[in-house]
Amino acid sequence: MSTLQMVSGTEKSTTIPMIKLGTFLLMLPLLLWLFLLIILPHLDLLTVSLREKLGYREYAFSFQNYIEFFTEPLYWNTFVRTAVMSIVATAITLVVGFPVSYYIAKVLKGKKRNLLFMMCLIPFWVSELVRTFGWMILLRESGVISSFLQWAGLVDGPVELLYSDATLMVGLVYTSMLFMVVPLVSVLDTLDDSLIEAGYDLGGSTYSILREIVIPHAMPGIASGCIVVFMLTLGNYLTPTLLGGKDSLWFTEQIYNQFITRFNWESGSAFGFLLLFLSSAIVFVGLKLSRQTLADTVK
């Protein structure tokens, strides 16, 4: 790509320094898309978050919505809780997903490998709603697991497994798994087997080979997997709403409540902006720490 661009770039810069009409026409859909649907709406979100409602369509500039967020413990706690739970979910996804990715990339070969990889991907073509519904059927009081436990004689009566933080974790990890496994498999694919063999020949134990060879090599994949999973978990709405308990409010639910239930768009926008800020900040820090760019991550 880069050589092609350099060649065409030198050609064009000698002819006209301005943007050509053809280029401009091609750029028009992009500009319309980005300005009308991404940039302006988010600027509007920022403006709305920085105003205070005085009366019907009467507003004044104010930091009131942000002050309210920092002074009201409920909002603040939900925010921190959502961030912490997302970090935990990301860590669990990594720990669960890594051995699976390693198995697919390094232990299996050929057709079997492709089949297992496909099996990893297929559940994620199914709507998140259906997947969450599945967990509800499994875990609810009259659900499959509760009935199984009673049948096996492990418990006396029906057990409610829904609406707890542990259930929420199971659901969040499930939903994010694909975004961890895909980058891990592709990065582990590029690890040469002979490096592992060399480590073994030099007397390395499984643990030391893992720590000295495999994990350092997989670092870019681990980083991009973690970034994506964290982002998606933070912005998740469905899983916390359906699987989480009454007191495990997710920050996106808070935003939804402000907007739709309480019709307080000003404070909802402020919350939205804070979530966007947290999400981008974590992505930015993650990319910097792993020395990657956003463009690398999407590949």
Next chain:
Amino acid sequence: MIPSLPQSKFSTRLYAAYITLFFIYLAAPLVVVGVFAFNDSLFPSMPWNGFTFDWFIGTEDSRIGVFNDGQLLESIGYSGFIAICVTLLSVFVGTCNAFLFERHTFRGKNILYIFALMPLVIPGVILGISILIFTNSIANGVEDSFGLDLDFLRPGLFIVIMGQFAFVTTITTLVISARLRKFDTSLEEAALNLGATKWEAVKTITLPFLKPAMIGAGIVCFLMSFENFNTTLMLVGSDSPLTITMFDRLKQGSTPALNAVSLMLMVVSGVLALISVFVQRDKKVPDSE
């Protein structure tokens, strides 16, 4: 570690057992959703009361099957309409973007590229509320200054389509760009030498080459749109698409008709996913072998 190294039978078995457990974890929720679509009971839960097709074709009041449930069918219609609009729009814009980013140089290209990737890092709920606020501002502004009521800018199908289009276009741009990058430009030059116009060359040579990527991206778009929840939730009006209708029923507690819909959804998305994988796989053959 790897098959070429000696290892104890115990650890190999343990590893295989872990992988098996993992796949049970992946499959379990989907399997139960499917199985309970046939349970002869009013609730999608234990106990198993026997096999029935009622949740697909039932007509009685308390046991209305999917095919006789007007509300569900209507919401499937809305979802389909939205998904088709989103797919056509985003494949078109994605193709334009691919040509722009791969073939043209201009000032500010890198910044525009970063902006084009932005929708990937914006949580769906936030994208939804920002578009909701923005369309509402425009609609209010127009109403105040011209006295016109632009109804399509209020929550409803149009802004749902816009909201989904906003992030799906990033995916089509990336998929189609990746394919265009592999195109050998000398083929197009040959067509130009043979007297074709620029547009003719693109239409007869380049676009057919891009077709697998466009179809693949289109299928992904269709599914992403059909199954989108977060962005849609914030923008939806009175015409609920399927995911919103299902969510409302799920919260209220529903009959296994919901399982029947889910099962059909799984089958359709599974088939579409396989098609997209095979369409995309064709392009890889000349590269790798």
